[in-house]
């Protein structure tokens with residue numbers, strides 16, 4: 001392979017991707033060298049690998065450089081690091097100048113409206129120290145969509161993110177404790193908890209301490225151990241009355257209400273065109289027809305998936321109206 005120095009600057013990021021993939025497939029130890037340098041900066045060669053030939057070939061390729069043949073570094077630290085992150089080889093770890101979580105408002109485009117909420121969530125995730133957020137509101141208002149969009153955005157950038165859906169009963173007390181213990185203490189992690197009110201009392205107690213002090217206390221093999229984790233909690237619930245005051249106090253809370261008919265008519269066409277890919281005319285028609293009988297967004301999403309024509313929309317809306325009254329007949 002020829003040196004990367006001959007590659008034009010604008011082609012470099014893409015070229016690097018395939019070069020690094022190739023190098024790593026050829027010799028897995030090359031990955032360890034690159035990841036160490038991306039994480040630690042300069043490093044003495046004997047700490048990197050015992051395989052001097054590997055270093056020589058990486059140097060010839062231009063991926064690593066040395067001034068004194070003792071200490072090596074990446075030829076362009078930030079670029080190689082971002083390529084390694086993109087390829088999923090290293091987890092995102094914020095530098096002193098970088099946001100804690102690499103997310104921007106554009107990552108939340110799938111959510112229609114609520115621009116202020118999006119902006120504040122992004123501010124919280126980019127902040128140096130944890131700010132926890134709770135979304136409260138009736139079903140179908142987009143709370144889970146918020147959590148899901150955040151999860152996808154952070155996953156894409158290889159930032160640490162864990163998603164717990166309390167309603168699925170996945171998280172016993174051991175579950176959340178294990179999850180927290182499995183996190184790297186040095187890397188900030190976003191913990192997304194849907195239907196947080198359904199967590200067990202033990203889990204809630206664990207979270208309470210974590211959110212206050214960054215500390216988790218668990219009993220392991222009969223011993224109480226305490227560890228620290230950098231965790232940002234973003235949670236959602238339909239019913240905040242099920243959470244205790246000390247818990248609510250630790251959150252920045254956004255309270256959503258159900259949509260009015262007007263908001264439904266305004267929001268739903270965008271939701272259906274953006275997320276369901278139907279055309280605006282049909283989307284508007286669905287919103288207008290449904291607004292008379294419901295402001296449930298899920299109902300509109302279902303119709304958008306079923307109907308191809310206005311006539312089909314009419315047919316489905318009629319069925320829904322009758323069904324709601326309990327008037328279905330054979």
Ligand SMILES: Nc1ncnc2c1ncn2[C@@H]1O[C@H](COP(=O)(O)OP(=O)(O)O)[C@@H](O)[C@H]1O
Pocket residue numbers: 110111112113137138139140141142143144145146271275297298301
């Ligand atoms: N603001 C919105 N933008 C885009 N889609 C939305 C919005 N609000 C709700 N939806 C859609 O409505 C449905 C229900 O939303 P969901 O997030 O599950 O609600 P919740 O968790 O509040 O009960 C999903 O299909 C979701 O994509």
Ligand SMILES: [Mg+2]
Pocket residue numbers: 140143144145194
């Ligand atoms: Mg939900």
